[in-house]
Structures are given as C-alpha cells and as structure tokens.
Amino acid sequence: MTAAAKPLAGLKVIELGTLIAGPFATRIMAEFGAEVIKIESPDGGDPLRKWRKVYEGTSLWWYVQARNKKSVTLNLKHPEGLAMMRRLVADADIVVENFRPGVMEKLGLGWDALSALNPGLVMLRLSGFGQTGPMAAQPGFGAIGESMGGLRYVTGFSDRPPVKTGISIGDSIAALWGVIGTLMALRHREINGGRGQVVDVALYEAVFAMMESLVPEFDVFGFVRERTGNIMPGITPSNTHTTKDGRHVAIGANGDAIFKRLMHAMGRADLADDPSLADNAGRDARRDELYAAIDAWVAAHDEAAVLAALAAAEVPASRIYSVADMFADPQFLARGMLETVKLPDGRDCRVPGIVPRLSDTPGSTEWIGPALGEHNDAVLGGLGYTPEQIAALRAAGAL
Structure with a gap:
C-alpha cells in the first residue's frame, strides 16, 4: 500500500521522544501514513534501541516501535542542530515530545517559540504529571502514572501487595490518549482557521481516565474499590x-x-x-x-x-494465551496479527499486526525501525542542505 492511500498521508510529524509514550504515539501515526521524523541524539539515540531482548546489537522492540519512522540525528545542544530542528518544525503539522516540562523551553523549543514559527502546529506533550500543577517538574514514568492514577491499587489479590501488569500499560494508555487528542486538534485546525494548539497528556491522568466508576462510587457511597483478584464484584460471573x-x-x-x-x-x-x-x-x-x-x-x-x-x-x-498460543492460533493468523518482516541481516521476524483495521485505508509496515541517523541525508537534503553542508555539520558535531 502506498502512503498516499493511508488516512494520515500528508501529515509531517517531528518526534522528540524516547522509550515508550511519545514513540508509541508516533508509531501509530506512522503506521497510518504520516511522515514521522524521529529526532535522536547522535550519542546512541533512543535508549529503547537496547532495551529487553537484543538481536545483533538492536532491540527487537525497537523494530516494532520505530517502524515507518525516519531517524535523524541532531545535537540540540549545538546551535546548528537547533537551527535544523527549527527548519524541520517550520512546515510540520505535529511535534510530539515527552521530556520533563521545562526542557523544551530551555532549548528554545517551547510552545510559544514553536507556535510563533508555525502557527498551525499541533504540539503533543506527554509527561508524568502534565505541564501545570505542583508536580509538573517532577520526573514520572508509566509505573508512577499507574500508581497515582489508581490502576496499581486495584490490581492483584486482596491478601497481597498491589502488582503491575506485564507491560508498560500506563505509557501506552497515555500514547493512545495523545493520538486521540492530536487528531481532535487537527480537526479543530481544519475547521477553525488553521490555528494549532497544545495537547497536554499526563500519564497519571491518562490512567485515571480509565478507572470506570471509581470516583462516583467513592463520592456517593464512600466506597473504595479494592483488589479482588480475577473477579470484579458487581459483575458476576x-x-x-x-x-x-x-x-x-x-x-x-x-x-x-x-x-x-x-x-x-x-x-x-x-x-x-x-x-x-x-x-x-x-x-x-x-x-x-x-x-x-x-x-x-x-x-x-x-x-x-x-x-x-x-x-x-x-x-x-x-x-489464557501465552505468546506461543498466539503463534498457533487460527484467529490471529487469519487476521494477519502476526506480520513477517525482514531484519537487517535478512532473517524473517514476526511482529504485531497493525490495529485498528480500516476497511479502505488500512495501516501497514513500510519498513522496520531504522538505523541511527539512517535518514539524515534524505531529510536534510529535503530542507535544502547540500551533501557538503551535511558533511560539515556532521564534522562539527551538529549531527
């Protein structure tokens, strides 16, 4: 399938994120046709490249999380690196970042600066506690969001301490809310004069939003939902x-x-x-x-x-399926939920299929997670930099 046949074709997204929440949000955008340019530090790039199971020097998770993205290395502490970043943002539709609040501002890349450069820009900001409030500047990962948002408290059995789910669910939930909010902001831009806005997603609030009847039950009855193992009182059997x-x-x-x-x-x-x-x-x-x-x-x-x-x-x-069960299950196989890609050494590797399934404009994998800086020349060339200029920027430490 060509990118033009996908629903987000024509959107340019600049990703300034690492690890899970921001990159998962942009992964979804890339799967459905957006041009996602992932900005990475020249010094090793996204730490996810080395997380969990590593094959031939690269995390297998990376190949999924960064599929369809373009990797560009920029040193944002270098004046020329910042200059290239601003040129990329000037005609972008979306910037996604998941730094601690204040970091982008210190770089001169806060909302005021970027929206002045590009009034139509939508900026998705994912952080532990949001851009405002007394905890805004504190570091916060998915585990903290799950704990503060209420999920950990109700997960597990009553006679044991709270437990986590087996994945980084808080980060992923925040990413999904981020995509939803970004698409809403794009729709608003379309029908209200082309003005962009900030989408502010806090991890703890993203989890909190999923907590069903937790709040009104406490407010009306003083009822505190507790851990109940594999059952949910009130829904039987x-x-x-x-x-x-x-x-x-x-x-x-x-x-x-x-x-x-x-x-x-x-x-x-x-x-x-x-x-x-x-x-x-x-x-x-x-x-x-x-x-x-x-x-x-x-x-x-x-x-x-x-x-x-x-x-x-x-x-x-x-x-209760293990991944081994999934590999043998006719339903998974019939719906293409185990997709085969080629790793850089030519080895076949199965990765998750793409969700959601659109009848006319489905998402697809065009390429797996790229090598660090793989798209430097192509992306910067598209901005007008000559090969000689790119080589000089690389030598100067800006790339």
Whole structure:
C-alpha cells in the first residue's frame, strides 16, 4: 500500500521522544501514513534501541516501535542542530515530545517559540504529571502514572501487595490518549482557521481516565474499590478457572441469557432456572456459590473439553494465551496479527499486526525501525542542505 492511500498521508510529524509514550504515539501515526521524523541524539539515540531482548546489537522492540519512522540525528545542544530542528518544525503539522516540562523551553523549543514559527502546529506533550500543577517538574514514568492514577491499587489479590501488569500499560494508555487528542486538534485546525494548539497528556491522568466508576462510587457511597483478584464484584460471573490438566480458562457469563447457557452446559439446570439468579444483582449476591460451582465443573474436565462445551453453548471463554498460543492460533493468523518482516541481516521476524483495521485505508509496515541517523541525508537534503553542508555539520558535531 502506498502512503498516499493511508488516512494520515500528508501529515509531517517531528518526534522528540524516547522509550515508550511519545514513540508509541508516533508509531501509530506512522503506521497510518504520516511522515514521522524521529529526532535522536547522535550519542546512541533512543535508549529503547537496547532495551529487553537484543538481536545483533538492536532491540527487537525497537523494530516494532520505530517502524515507518525516519531517524535523524541532531545535537540540540549545538546551535546548528537547533537551527535544523527549527527548519524541520517550520512546515510540520505535529511535534510530539515527552521530556520533563521545562526542557523544551530551555532549548528554545517551547510552545510559544514553536507556535510563533508555525502557527498551525499541533504540539503533543506527554509527561508524568502534565505541564501545570505542583508536580509538573517532577520526573514520572508509566509505573508512577499507574500508581497515582489508581490502576496499581486495584490490581492483584486482596491478601497481597498491589502488582503491575506485564507491560508498560500506563505509557501506552497515555500514547493512545495523545493520538486521540492530536487528531481532535487537527480537526479543530481544519475547521477553525488553521490555528494549532497544545495537547497536554499526563500519564497519571491518562490512567485515571480509565478507572470506570471509581470516583462516583467513592463520592456517593464512600466506597473504595479494592483488589479482588480475577473477579470484579458487581459483575458476576466473570472469572478465571483452572482445568483438570492445569490450564487456565477465562469465562465471562455475566449476561442474563449467557449465564443460563453456561449453567445448562454445566448440567446445572437448577441454577439456570433459579429466579433469584435471573439478573446480575441476584447473581452477585451469590457469587461465592456460583464460582464454587463453576470451579468444580472446570476442574473436572481438560481444557479442550471445557472450551468445546462453552463454544457449543455460545458462552464467551478463552484459554489464557501465552505468546506461543498466539503463534498457533487460527484467529490471529487469519487476521494477519502476526506480520513477517525482514531484519537487517535478512532473517524473517514476526511482529504485531497493525490495529485498528480500516476497511479502505488500512495501516501497514513500510519498513522496520531504522538505523541511527539512517535518514539524515534524505531529510536534510529535503530542507535544502547540500551533501557538503551535511558533511560539515556532521564534522562539527551538529549531527
């Protein structure tokens, strides 16, 4: 698919971010056609290049997080590096940065300076605590946002300390809000005279926005939601159960009709037809009894038999997938959720497919995460720099 066929084609994005939140936001933009120019320090670039599992000197995560992006190295402490940065911003649509508030201003690249240079610019600013407030200048990573935003407090079992999810979910949630806000700002620019604006995303607020009924329940009832393991009181039955062969199966049967089908599949017509269990409130009042019955039934059968019976009864259920399960799953494969790319040494490598799936203008992988400074000559040449000038800038330490 050509970039012109993608929904964000024609947008120029300058990324001044490292690691997760900012780069994940721009990854989405790049997957759907935006020209994303990732500005990296000449001294090693984004630390994500070396995070987690490294193959032939480069993180496999990097190849996903930076796909479709152009890597340009600029030394923003060098006057010529800053001059090149301003030239890039002059005709950009979006700047994405996830520095601590105040860093961009110290570089002379704050909102006032950049919007004066380019009034139509949209600036996405991702930080731990936002651009204002008493904590704005403090450092904050996803783990802190998850903790302050309420997610960690409710995650885990009541008799154990809070636990984290297995991924950097706070950063990723913030990135998604950032993309949403940026697209809103672009729409506003389109219909209101071409003026850009700042999109200010705080990691703790991004997580906090996902916390469902947490706030009104506390305000009205003084109720503090606590850790409840794999169940959620008030929504019954929805839980994880262990099969005879030691596998774990999630079953969601909290709909009235679905609950009846589950009980019949288990051979428990008595529970299916019990009028006191006809709605969620009644089931939740007897959740311990219901979970004990489901536990016993699941524990008496192997995983395959449990899943087959629930599929036949049209009850939502799934094994708890590892990545190995995903690689063998027909649904993942049928929808292209495991995409094959070539690593620099020619080795095939599977990476996640692109979400969301658009019917007419889907996203695609045009290239995997680039080498450090791979696009210096092409991007700077597009700004009018000659090869000789680029070589001189490199020799001067500006690149």
